[in-house]
Amino acid sequence: MKRPRVADYPLVALALLLSAFGIAMVYSAGQTDVPTIVAGMWKRQLIWLGVGVLAAYFASRASSRLLDWMATPVFVGTCIVLLLLLFIGTGSGPAARTRSWLAIGGVKLGQPAELAKIAVVLMLAKVFAARKEAPKSLLDLWQPALVVGVPWLFIMAQPDLGTGLVFIGIFFAMLFWSGASWQLLVLVASPALSLVLAFGTPQLWGAWFLLFFALVLWYKPYVAEGVFIVVMNVVMGVVAPVAWEKLDPFQQRRFLAFLDPSADPQRAGYQLLQSQVAIGSGGWLGKGFTEGTQKRLAFLPERHTDFIFPVVGEELGFLGVTIALALFLVLFLRSVRVAARATHPFASLVAFGLVSIWFVHVLVNVGMTMNLMPIAGIPLPFFSYGGSFMLACWIAVGIEGRLSVEGRGKADMLAI
């Protein structure tokens, strides 16, 4: 069979543009008045980009059938690594207390959790694709739940709240793509919603519970399932305060800082405040590339990793932010199109799962810098400094590109 094209060039071009933009910002993040180790990081990030592009090329050589075949061993291997990590993992930087890094002989190799996201997408795709129907009941979801749940538990044990959040995002995105009805999505999400609501105002949780109960009666799941999900909601609503006590103090502080950043500006909320000051002081066109004072004078924390987007906002202004967001949007729309053009369910689910990884990262990271999301500590794809994640993102680009080539019809992102 003759393949019409060797690669989805626009998709690769978008990813390259974003990466170039990102490395330029890592360079800028290093340009501070009092030089730090960050000054030279853009070079290492450039090397990681090279490694990523190479990995993407190899990933694009793998057909969707090969991926299907590889999914199970890759997933199992990933789970084993994540489990091992709980015993041999080390911390790094601001998250020195966690065990998210794989190091051999003291040399830090990377964060397996980043690659685990792709493994989970492949495995979920395999599980969802195995059924011809969309999942209709909770019972139908035991396999996917297991696929996400096992690595999720390992990740949360590190602990790495941010990555855990991404896993949940992937799960819901792929559940949606498999054709599940919105009612089912709400039912599945309801215990987590109960948990979050019970944190804040118990009255709100009460209102939510009544609404949710009406939904259960309307959707008419199996009686056992209905009882189960209702009980889960009650448990979560009551368990919430207990769970709160179990959280690490620094996690509690982060959560509280999200709720009210100005409450303790010198500590946790300080980051959020400085991030908003950086973004807000950028205006239309920004203070100029490398000229951001919030960044230059080190008021902006984590400016080369989690808080790199405020550097864009401060130095390139609303224009730069809009360009960055537009590039992401175009990349995502084109990737959704890849999922829609796929010739078989597995390929379609993988394509959608991969874009959901990126989307959750962008939404949570960018939202965090604007105080719309809690500080979850997850990187911005193609921008944040970090080798493992750059590699993971480009592997995803490679797979996405291959699936695009395998797909039918025109690849135009807006031709929906």
Place this chain on the structure above:
Amino acid sequence: MNFQPNEVQRRARIASALLFLTFLFLAGSFFRTQILQHARYVLRSEFNRLREVPIPAARGIVYDRHGAIIAENIPGYTVSLFSPGPDSLREALRRLAGTIALPDDQIDAVVRRFRRNQNRPAVIFDDAPFTVVSVLEEHRVEFPGLIIQPTPKRFYPDGPVVAALSGYTGEINESELDSRTFAGYKPGQQVGKSGVEREYESRLHGREGVRFVEVDSRGRVVREAGARQDLPPVSAPPLHTNVDLDLQRFIVGLFGDSLVGGAVALEPGSGAVLALHSAPSFDPNRFIGSIPVDYWRALNSDPRKPLYNKALQGKYPPGSTWKLATAVIALETKVATLDDRMSVPCMGGYQYGNRWFRCHKKEGHGSLTLAQAIEQSCDAYFYQLGLKIGLTNLVAGGVSLGAGARTEIDLPSEMRSDFPTVPATAYFNRVAGPRGWSQGGEALNLAIGQGRNAQTVLNMARFYTALATDGAAARPRVARGPPVRERLFRLDSAQLAGLRAALAGVVSRGTAAASRIEGLLLAGKTGTAQNAQDPARDHAWFVGFAPANDPKIVVAVMLEFGGHGTRAARIASKIIAHYLKAAPRQLLSTEGDG
């Protein structure tokens, strides 16, 4: 998975729409923060990065009446330190103490000052010696928050000579910061502490400038200049005073190191303060920046109280210099004329009730007119005159002459002179108890300037400006300005001329004859005032003016425990002669005085 093509397309549409909406929402929130709330965040980011380094303005130069400099500014250095908080400041100061001498109590003081205004650098040295500045310049890299700021420093070329007038400046203290007078002042600023510096603080202060330096998140100074347009300081305009610096120097020279007391020279018509001295003096230059501890201790432990202004704050029984007040009251109330004689001639004293009140001249003056009694300072005459006037009128008259008031000179911390208040009966009942006094006894004492009467040197000088002119006294003024005159008494010109002639007689024939000046008609009155602190040593007074027929200068001299008034008269006559450029002729004869 439901892989029906239509279903997949539908889901793709939903996903794309959700993506669109999400990014629209994100872009919208960025628009709000970056465009709509831009101004707020710009302000915030500027506040983050810019720190103000105050640039003190040069204080106004103080000139005397001929343009000679009383107070000026010379270059100095302020050393201060930026810090994000008191704790890190303390830590930085400890490190600094390894390089330069910085005692613990000074560190505490710096931190305490810094707590009041953390956005300004903490001042470590108001006036750093050059050695400290050069050491710090060498180690600058180790102390990133260090600011060495050239600062105009106050300097008094004549030092101790002008201290009683000029006062001195110093760093604003905590209670001043809390006071309304210094609203808007900030810690670390130099303010006038006494004298002209304090009185004209608002005029002499100038407007502080601001230099903006850029700091990073740890408070380290990253850029010293050009971070933002500086606001240059505005120097204060000069202050022209009425002081005659040459005369002031001459007076201080007369006092030397040995005499203790106060002297005031006024221009009678305008009230211009030509000179004002309090001996011993202090060196105001040593107060600039921080006062050396040993110097401060020495000043405070000196029994002669150098910091106590003996011309403005010291209150002394006026003695015989007060007899002019008694005479004025008598003339004004028409109890006596200048030619009236008392019923009992002076026989070395006066018998009142069962008590013998002595006159200073044991052999007695005999029968005298009022003019002669002034000339001879006859106590016996004035005892009787006091009785004739009566205590009520003596007190009321004294009060209207300003005996119990301030002169309202334009210098701070002037004391109110002590004098009974009206109504006299109520006053004496209050201070002495209803049975502790008698009308006659108090009247006798008040009439000769003893009793419950203690005047500042300045207030006596002021009273004599009224004698030297038309009965109106000008408010003493250090700074140039229009005279403010207040009528103290009403006498016709013949009476005034008579009083002045009598005062001239004091110097030409009477008690101060030793202080005669060749070719100059000098008028004045000596006083030898008994005091409670040391009955053996009287205060010596002389208050007078010259030329007697057309007074150009009024001088009051008071020597603390100086003995006889003639000593003060000799000094006063030299002052007047110097001012009027005439040479005093010393005569050998001296006479007694009361």
